[in-house]
Amino acid sequence: MTMIYFDNGATTFPKPVSVINSINTANKRFGANPGRGGHKLAIKASELVYNARKVTAEFFGVSNPEKVIFSLNCTTAINTVIKGLLNPGDHVIISSLEHNAVLRPLDKLKAKGITYSVAQVIEGDNDETLSNFRNAINEKTKLLVCTYASNVVGIKLPVERICSMCHQYGILCCVDAAQSAGTVPIDLSDSSIDYLCVSGHKGLYGPMGIGALIINCDVIPDSLIEGGTGSNSIDYAQPLILPDKFESGTNNFSGIIGMGEGIKFVSSYGQMKIYKKEIDLLRHVYDKLKLMKNIELYTQRPNIDYYVPVLSFNVKGKNSEEVADELSSKYNIAVRAGLHCAPLAHKSIGTLNTGTVRVVPSVFTTNYDINSLISAVYKII
Amino acid sequence: MDNLIRLASVTEAMKSKEILQRHNIKSAIKRIPPTNERYSCGYGLYIPYKVYEAIDILGKYGISPVGHTAGD
Numbered sequence: 173m174t175m176i177y178f179d180n181g182a183t184t185f186p187k188p189v190s191v192i193n194s195i196n197t198a199n200k201r202f203g204a205n206p207g208r209g210g211h212k213l214a215i216k217a218s219e220l221v222y223n224a225r226k227v228t229a230e231f232f233g234v235s236n237p238e239k240v241i242f243s244l245n246c247t248t249a250i251n252t253v254i255k256g257l258l259n260p261g262d263h264v265i266i267s268s269l270e271h272n273a274v275l276r277p278l279d280k281l282k283a284k285g286i287t288y289s290v291a292q293v294i295e296g297d298n299d300e301t302l303s304n305f306r307n308a309i310n311e312k313t314k315l316l317v318c319t320y321a322s323n324v325v326g327i328k329l330p331v332e333r334i335c336s337m338c339h340q341y342g343i344l345c346c347v348d349a350a351q352s353a354g355t356v357p358i359d360l361s362d363s364s365i366d367y368l369c370v371s372g373h374k375g376l377y378g379p380m381g382i383g384a385l386i387i388n389c390d391v392i393p394d395s396l397i398e399g400g401t402g403s404n405s406i407d408y409a410q411p412l413i414l415p416d417k418f419e420s421g422t423n424n425f426s427g428i429i430g431m432g433e434g435i436k437f438v439s440s441y442g443q444m445k446i447y448k449k450e451i452d453l454l455r456h457v458y459d460k461l462k463l464m465k466n467i468e469l470y471t472q473r474p475n476i477d478y479y480v481p482v483l484s485f486n487v488k489g490k491n492s493e494e495v496a497d498e499l500s501s502k503y504n505i506a507v508r509a510g511l512h513c514a515p516l517a518h519k520s521i522g523t524l525n526t527g528t529v530r531v532v533p534s535v536f537t538t539n540y541d542i543n544s545l546i547s548a549v550y551k552i553i
Numbered sequence: 554m555d556n557l558i559r560l561a562s563v564t565e566a567m568k569s570k571e572i573l574q575r576h577n578i579k580s581a582i583k584r585i586p587p588t589n590e591r592y593s594c595g596y597g598l599y600i601p602y603k604v605y606e607a608i609d610i611l612g613k614y615g616i617s618p619v620g621h622t623a624g625d
Contacts, residue, residue: 207563207596210584218582218596222567238564403562403595406587413561 173504176541181323181351181482181532182508183373183380187434191377194433198426205422207402217425224432225415231435232353232368232386233361238414241385242428246350247273248396249369249385252418253346254278254317256393260285263312265305265343267329268292269322269517274348278317287312290516293322295471296478298330305334309341316345320352324517324528325471326454326482328356335364344391350374350383352480354438355447360388367393377438377535378431382424387414395420441535450481450533453542457531460546461485466553470521470528484521484528487553492527495552499529503548507531556604558611559585559597559620566596569611569618576610578603595619 177185198220204213206221225237234240243249254277258264266274268290278288289308294300305316316338321328335345346367349358353368354375360368366389372382398410399420411417438446454474461467466488474483487495496509510527511518518524531545558580560566566582573580580598597618600607608618 210596215582218563219567222564225564237568238562401562405595411561413565415564416562 176503176505176544178531178533178537178541178545179506179508180534180537181374181512181530184375184377184534186536187379187430188377188437190437191379191430191433195379195426195430198429203425206425207423221423221425221428224428227432227435228384228386231439232370233359233363234386234388235361236414239387241387241415241418242423243383243385243418244381244424245373245383246348246369246371247383249367249383250274250317250346250348251277252385252396253367253369253393254281254315255396257315257344257391258286261312262286262314263310264288264315264317265291265308265313265338266316266516267305267318268520269319269324269327269329270317270514271319271323271348271350271517272513272515273350274317274319275516291318293327293329293520295325295327298333302330302333302337306337309338309343313341313343316343318347320347320349320356320358321480321482322514322517323351323482324512324514324530325484325521326351326474326479327471328352328478328480332364335366339364344389351482354435354443355450355480357443357447360386363388366391372427372431372434375438376431377434379427382427382431384431385418392417397421446535447476447481449535450537451476451479453533453537453539454481454483454531456539456542457483457546461549464550464553467549470523481533483531484523485531485549486523486526486528487549490552492523492529495529495549498552499545499548503544503551505545505548507545555622556600556602557583557585557597557622558600558604558607558618559595560616561595561619563596565616566598568614569598569616572611572614572616573598573600573607578607578610580607 204217206217228240229237291304291308350371353370368386372378373380401416468486492509499505508530580600
């Protein structure tokens, strides 16, 4: 029995053939260290990295490729912004749906006198959500960090409205787009987002171990780590030029190439086409689960305006991990259970003690997959 | 090496090469030899001709080379 994969919120699988081929080619034919040597292979590798940087910049509407900083993952990008901008005494606003990628760095910084407030996201009422963010501002607020969309329940935040409002008060805005980059069109050329943090291996269909920080303003954070950049080596001080300031040490060469190819795949398939397809598939799951007596759902019926394709549910009387285990062992269906590294979000929906079963489709998900899931859940309840 | 524009990073070198290509100026990316100057041990563009024109063009795109040697 072929496995049916719905854990695309953790990482999309399978990857497009073009992505796999690009990674193989990068390693087989161009595996020199980019930005270090001067020989032909090193220059070619640098060129490939530059091309991926350019593809990423264009995809997100950024005119300067050097403002795309490749990182290990979205979490590293978020940490770079948080720890590179904040000083003792600063205050930060986050949403009630944040991932630990945002929560944990800020929790650690409490020891240095940096504080944060949590603004409640109200499903279906963006005005009220915006108002909650406004009410969280105080005279020390320097930064807003919020998710573009929840990785637990798929609720999209009114990010542009929140960021525009924050700019009125001189607050910088960092958006965690781990679960939305590649799925939802994000155009930074007409955006109040200052720092966009993306994961390369989810909706952008690249391999694991790659992400990016895209800087869309003139306030450049301090570097998180320092080291060799292949440039200006005589100077003991870290270069200030981008992207070198943030890219010390050897980059994930094949990861960068794969992410660039993943972006090309999304662009050529059609981003909105993928988004609509996934939402439609999830709506079908939602409608069928809604009819089942013992199923708990946590949002309204998903739609493109207010949700990304992420759905959480529980079977009454069963632990989420138990349901996921049954789906895996009996039906060969892969879902993610538990807290999804987002305790704040689970606190908001009242599932901190149980977690939820999370279903996330990808561009490769078929109607057969969806019907198999529905049928399996029906047998489990 | 003559006709070499020194740039601050390999990314800037790549971007500069691309810009100059659009203006029909050929260039090749070269490693800058280590010297005692600032920004040594980085990348630059070898431009067989039109070095000053190339510098002017790059300036219009907000790129300031960190140094150059011109033989033309």
